[in-house]
Amino acid sequence: MSTPTATPVSPLQIGPHTVQPPVVLAPMAGITNAPFRTLCREFSGGKGLFVSEMITTRALVERNEKTMQLIHFDASEKPRSIQLYGVDPATVGKAVRMIAEEGLADHIDLNFGCPVPKVTRKGGGSALPYKRPLLRAILREAVTGAGDLPVTMKMRKGVDDDHITYLDAGRIAVEEGVTAVALHGRTASQHYGGTADWDAVARLKEHVPEIPVLGNGDIWSAEDALRMVRETGCDGVVVGRGCLGRPWLFADLVAAFEGRTGDIARPALRQVADVMVRHATLLGEWIGDEARGVIDFRKHVAWYLKGFAVGSEMRKRLAITSSLQELRAGLDELDLDQAWPAGADGPRGRTSGNNRVVLPDGWLKDPYDCAGVSEDAELDTSGG
Numbered sequence: 145m146s147t148p149t150a151t152p153v154s155p156l157q158i159g160p161h162t163v164q165p166p167v168v169l170a171p172m173a174g175i176t177n178a179p180f181r182t183l184c185r186e187f188s189g190g191k192g193l194f195v196s197e198m199i200t201t202r203a204l205v206e207r208n209e210k211t212m213q214l215i216h217f218d219a220s221e222k223p224r225s226i227q228l229y230g231v232d233p234a235t236v237g238k239a240v241r242m243i244a245e246e247g248l249a250d251h252i253d254l255n256f257g258c259p260v261p262k263v264t265r266k267g268g269g270s271a272l273p274y275k276r277p278l279l280r281a282i283l284r285e286a287v288t289g290a291g292d293l294p295v296t297m298k299m300r301k302g303v304d305d306d307h308i309t310y311l312d313a314g315r316i317a318v319e320e321g322v323t324a325v326a327l328h329g330r331t332a333s334q335h336y337g338g339t340a341d342w343d344a345v346a347r348l349k350e351h352v353p354e355i356p357v358l359g360n361g362d363i364w365s366a367e368d369a370l371r372m373v374r375e376t377g378c379d380g381v382v383v384g385r386g387c388l389g390r391p392w393l394f395a396d397l398v399a400a401f402e403g404r405t406g407d408i409a410r411p412a413l414r415q416v417a418d419v420m421v422r423h424a425t426l427l428g429e430w431i432g433d434e435a436r437g438v439i440d441f442r443k444h445v446a447w448y449l450k451g452f453a454v455g456s457e458m459r460k461r462l463a464i465t466s467s468l469q470e471l472r473a474g475l476d477e478l479d480l481d482q483a484w485p486a487g488a489d490g491p492r493g494r495t496s497g498n499n500r501v502v503l504p505d506g507w508l509k510d511p512y513d514c515a516g517v518s519e520d521a522e523l524d525t526s527g528g
Contacts (some may be wrong), residue, residue: 148161148323151240151400152362152381153373153379153401154166154182154328154379155161155166156168156324156356156358156379156380157205157356157357158193158223158237158251158295158296158323158356159251159292159293159294159323160292160322161193161223161250161294162228163192163193163380164191164216165191165192165378165380165401165402166356166358166380166381166401167173167188167191167192167193167369167380167381167383167394167401168192168193168194168326168358168381168382168383168385168396169181169184169192169193169194169195169379169382169383169387170195170360170382170383170384171195171196171197171198171227171253171255171298172197172296172385172388173197173198173199174195174443175197175313176194176195177196177197177214177427177430178216178217178218178221178426178430178437179423179426179427179429179430180423181194181196181218181221181308181409182218182220182389182393182426183391183419183422183423183426184391184394184396184455184492185220185221185392185394186391187310187391187392187394187395187409188394188395188397188398189395189398190220190222191394191398192397193223193225193251194221194225194254194255194396195225195226195227196215196217196225196226196227197214197227198208198228198229198255198258199214199215199227199228199229200230200522200523200524201210201228201229201230201231201232201235201236201238201239201240201522202230202232202235202239202522202523202524203523203524204228204239204242204243205235205238205239205242205525208498208524210319211383215241215249216430217249222250222415223249223251223254223415224249224250224251224449225248225249225250225251226243226248226249226251226252226253226278226301226483227251227252227253227255228240228252228253228255228286229254229255229256229258229263229268229269229523230254230268230282230381230522231266231267231268231272231278231517231521231522232517232521232522233282233284233285233351233521234285235522236254236282236285236286236377237285237286237288237289240252240285240286240289240290240293240295241289241290243290243292244289244290244293245290245525249293250293250446251293251294251296252286252290252293252294252295252296253287253295253296253297253298253326254286254296254298254427255269255281255298256269256272256273256279256297256298256299256300256313256344257269257270257299257300257326257328257333258270258332259300259334259375259499259501260324261502262521262523264332264358264501264502264503265502266504266521266522266523267272267502267503267504267507267517267521268521268523269302269332270300270302270303270331270332271332271501271503271504271507273299273302273310273312273313273510274302274303274307274309274507274508274511275511275513276309276511276512277514277516278318278514278517279313279516280317280320280470282319283297283317283320283321283322287320287322287385293415294323294324295321295322295323296322296323296325296326297313297317297322297325297326298325298326298327298328299313299325299326299327299328300327300328300330300331300332300380301320301327301328301329301330301331301341301344302331302332303331303333303501303503304331304333304501305331305333305400305509307508308331310327310344310348310511311347311348311351312322313325314327314348314351314352314357315351315352317352317355318328318352318354318355321389323355323356324355324357324358324379325348325352325354325355325356325357325358326357326358326359326360326382327345327348327357327358327359327360328340328360328361329341329343329345329359329360329361329362329384330361330493331342332501333499333500333501335494335499336385336493336494337499339362340360340361340362342359342361342362342372342375342376343359343376344522345357345359345361345372345376345378346375346376346377346378349376349377349378349379350377356380356383357377357379358378358379358380358382359373359376359380359381359382360381360383360384360492361381363381363383363384363386363491364385364386364489364490364491364492365386365393365396366393366397366400366401366408366491367398367400368386368395368402368473369381369383369400369466370400370401371398371488372469380406381397383397384493385491385492385493385494385515386492388447388493389444389446389447389448389449389487389492390447390448390451390492391419392409392411392419393409394400396408396409398475401505401521410483410484411484412480412481412483412484413452413479413480413481413482414480414481415480416449416452416478417475417478418450418475420441420444420445420448420450420471421454421468421472421475421477423441423444424437424438424441424468424471425442427440428468428502431499434467435467438465438466438467438468438470438471441464441471442463442464444461444466445459445462445463446463447464447492447493450485450492451484451485451486451487451488452478452482452485452489453479453482454478455510458474458477458478462474462475464489482507504517504521
């Protein structure tokens with residue numbers, strides 16, 4: 145792995161909040177809950193911006209029990225950052241006003257990047273910016289309802305290569321008072337396959353110089369983050385799949401952006417195991433049940449152990465544990481003196497691509513016809 149080259153980068157300004165270094169944890173469904181944000185924030189020394197997993201505006205307005213738990217922030221989280229998903233401007237406006245009036249968060253991010261079928265088939269996520277008037281209406285309601293809270297948005301390049309939307313969306317965001325925009329350099333049809341188009345991030349930065357532009361996609365290491373800034377001129381980075389099973393990546397990112405180019409984490413398996421147990425412990429405390437916390441942690445096991453010499457039977461065993469004692473015991477049977485494996489800094493998480501985007505009937509016929517979208521299109525559950 146190459147050593148990152150120092151790159152001078154200005155602090156990122158999100159409304160009244162200064163983010164230095166300009167590093168943001170991407171919202172990920174079922175991942176970026178309070179326990180995972182705690183781990184990432186601890187490794188970063190409290191530096192950066194850590195966004196909640198996707199919160200559905202309808203569920204928030206209806207005060208759904210699961211949703212209200214998902215918007216819980218630890219007392220040490222400053223600023224508190226919520227990502228909202230919505231399709232109906234009125235519902236989005238209600239949710240934003242609820243957050244602002246009840247002091248539920250310090251920053252609101254809007255999701256226009258999710259490619260998951262259950263979201264796009266409702267016209268939401270990465271499908272929504274194609275309907276320019278609808279995007280404008282949602283942003284206007286959000287910015288108006290937020291009052292003094294800054295509103296940002298995350299998006300993709302477009303639905304597919306024939307329906308590119310990000311430049312129009314970026315200009316609409318500027319006109320409606322959005323504080324910053326983040327671009328994942330893929331279309332919805334790519335999902336997570338292929339290579340992220342960093343040139344699109346550069347084009348967006350040139351197109352909307354008035355506000356910060358954040359780059360997202362294929363940031364697997366601190367060097368990738370610095371290279372994205374150098375190559376695109378973007379104002380900061382959003383890191384998603386690269387930190388799966390690797391929350392210490394945020395320590396690397398802070399060190400790299402601060403010029404400590406040799407200070408890169410390469411934990412041995414013993415240290416990784418300790419983080420795994422802490423992660424599972426935090427989940428249990430957050431959920432209020434140790435067993436449920438360990439069960440929720442199971443999805444993380446393969447990411448943490450990527451590249452280490454751990455047999456398939458032991459991997460399966462660790463992935464079905466249901467208590468902290470069982471998890472710790474299994475980990476203690478491993479060769480914990482193993483060094484950080486070569487190649488473990490590479491891609492992780494979902495890599496599927498070239499999928500047909502599931503859209504409402506006739507969605508792509510007219511980018512200005514929004515007649516088929518209503519509050520009935522709102523999802524009623526949060527977390528993606």
